[in-house]
Amino acid sequence: MADDADRAQELGALYERALRVPVRALKARVASDAAAPAVCADCGDAIPPARRAAWPGARRCLSCQQQHEAR
Template sequence: MADLIDIVTDRVEAERETLLARHRAAQARARPRPTAATPATACAGCGQPIPPARRQARPGSTRCAACQAAHEVRQARRHRTGV
């Protein structure tokens, strides 16, 4: 027979899964990403054309290499500081 801890743990896990699914759905609606079928040709960061070599190496890229590097630095900083 399941005790109270098991019941609460199951309920928390179910709620967590529900919230994650909602978050993923919201992210998908908020920022549709180009696919290999519809490649981005202009950088989302600077607006300059994404070089063909980058688009071939990283299909679906939305930023040029320089803007992507800067974006990753900002993301790492936010992750470390929580801002």
């Protein structure tokens, strides 16, 4: 008969397996975001290094992103 410790261990293993796929997907997305171009997709200007450091997947400069979000 399983005791509480056995059930807790089984639940922990289930949670670990359930989290593996989303974590892999997130790692793949972060890797693809890091490969984002260094120029704005809208205006073609360079995306400043500070913006790229704050948001590695940025595809727009700050002003174009603000305009995009305002629409």
